[in-house]
Amino acid sequence: MQLKSTRNKAPEVNFTQALFTGLAPDGGLYHPLEVKNLSSLFYSWDKNTAFLQIADSLSQIFLHTELTNKVITKIVNRAFNFKPEVRALDENISLLELFHGPSCAFKDFGACFLASFMEEVLTEENKHAVILVATSGDTGSAVAKAFYAKNNIDVVILFPRGRVSFLQEKQLTTLGGNVHALEVEGSFDDCQRMVKEAFQDDKLKGSLNLTSANSINIGRLFPQSFYYVYAYTQVKEKLEGDLIFCVPSGNFGNLTAGVYAWCWGLPVDKFIAATNINDIVPEYLASKEYKPKASLHTLSNAMDVGNPSNFERLQEIFGYKHKAMAAMIHGEVVTDKETLQVIADVYRQKKLFIDPHTAVGYLAAKRMLADQAKRPVHIVTLSTAHAAKFREIVKQATGNEPELPASLKQALNLPKKSTAITNDTKELADFLLHTFL
Numbered sequence: 001m002q003l004k005s006t007r008n009k010a011p012e013v014n015f016t017q018a019l020f021t022g023l024a025p026d027g028g029l030y031h032p033l034e035v036k037n038l039s040s041l042f043y044s045w046d047k048n049t050a051f052l053q054i055a056d057s058l059s060q061i062f063l064h065t066e067l068t069n070k071v072i073t074k075i076v077n078r079a080f081n082f083k084p085e086v087r088a089l090d091e092n093i094s095l096l097e098l099f100h101g102p103s104c105a106f107k108d109f110g111a112c113f114l115a116s117f118m119e120e121v122l123t124e125e126n127k128h129a130v131i132l133v134a135t136s137g138d139t140g141s142a143v144a145k146a147f148y149a150k151n152n153i154d155v156v157i158l159f160p161r162g163r164v165s166f167l168q169e170k171q172l173t174t175l176g177g178n179v180h181a182l183e184v185e186g187s188f189d190d191c192q193r194m195v196k197e198a199f200q201d202d203k204l205k206g207s208l209n210l211t212s213a214n215s216i217n218i219g220r221l222f223p224q225s226f227y228y229v230y231a232y233t234q235v236k237e238k239l240e241g242d243l244i245f246c247v248p249s250g251n252f253g254n255l256t257a258g259v260y261a262w263c264w265g266l267p268v269d270k271f272i273a274a275t276n277i278n279d280i281v282p283e284y285l286a287s288k289e290y291k292p293k294a295s296l297h298t299l300s301n302a303m304d305v306g307n308p309s310n311f312e313r314l315q316e317i318f319g320y321k322h323k324a325m326a327a328m329i330h331g332e333v334v335t336d337k338e339t340l341q342v343i344a345d346v347y348r349q350k351k352l353f354i355d356p357h358t359a360v361g362y363l364a365a366k367r368m369l370a371d372q373a374k375r376p377v378h379i380v381t382l383s384t385a386h387a388a389k390f391r392e393i394v395k396q397a398t399g400n401e402p403e404l405p406a407s408l409k410q411a412l413n414l415p416k417k418s419t420a421i422t423n424d425t426k427e428l429a430d431f432l433l434h435t436f437l
């Protein structure tokens, strides 16, 4: 897979190079150059096709020029010891549950693939890398779990003291081993700034192999396309009319991954970009004007993004044409009040807990369905997190609390291991040099 930067001022790279680089040197995002048509392959798969087979086949097709078949299969098998589940919710709406992985959120698919890939390549080259991440909660827990106990890699996670939830803090700080939690006296913005400054520090760069794992990395995006294909194989038997995917979105990585699958020939008729009141993309689709704003705090806080980073990739895919994007993507906006109402309704009607992000998607899907009137459609709406990760909100909406999955329960009883530092990048640099040199 050859990739170029969305800003066109950086050399072309292959997938492995893009994965270890993260952001392109010109500040753009890496974007695949070539479009393959895999529709006959997709057509040949059905509900008995395993997720691992789909993940392996797609990885082979795109990566065989860089890695051997055997290595690719090893990376894929080590990445995914969990899989997506499709749950029929209404006659025309299915949930694609993406929270059965180690941190109980969809980010596990990208983080686990990235970790497995990096471990394999670094071990092969006999190199060591230090992954630096700043987190406001969810990304950090997925990355921590994914990289835990991986060979040749240490992870350093910066989180703002007192500003992540109790459960998130437990997920970040109880692993130990090669996962180092740094509790920063400051805000999430401080954490992000410190990571950026560390990457620009020549002394650090010269002595440590520093790498990032944030969500713009193509190594996290590519594997997210696999579950769109899987969802199609699961519903295709009962598919009569259009297939629509509804994606609760923040930085739009998840939706972009779905659009890539469509570019490869997956028969998707439409995507719904479902957001909370941080409605920059729905606003763009309706008005043709892209106006980034400061993010607003909502109940679906993993989607509180005021300037979605993957919008650049979507622009690239649709040739910078508003009309082309608006023909394929429909925007819906859901408020906090509506989110609570949907969580309550689904619980009352179906005895099912859904998390606030999933609720945003589900309401958007219901609205779209009502608009379609008599046309036969099936909407697959992505369920991005386990309801127990947002217990307080779910309890507020339903009066009941979802049971914690075993993996999260376990973390609650383990002792916290973290290092406190101030928001001065020099302290971060000292920690890194002291720990890894």
Ligand SMILES: *Cc1c(COP(=O)(O)O)cnc(C)c1O
Residues within 6 Å of the ligand: 105, 106, 107, 138, 248, 249, 250, 251, 252, 253, 254, 255, 302, 303, 357, 384, 385
């Ligand atoms: C990150 C996240 C999202 C948003 O995904 P994007 O790829 O940033 O659009 C939605 N729901 C949950 C639970 C998340 O953690």
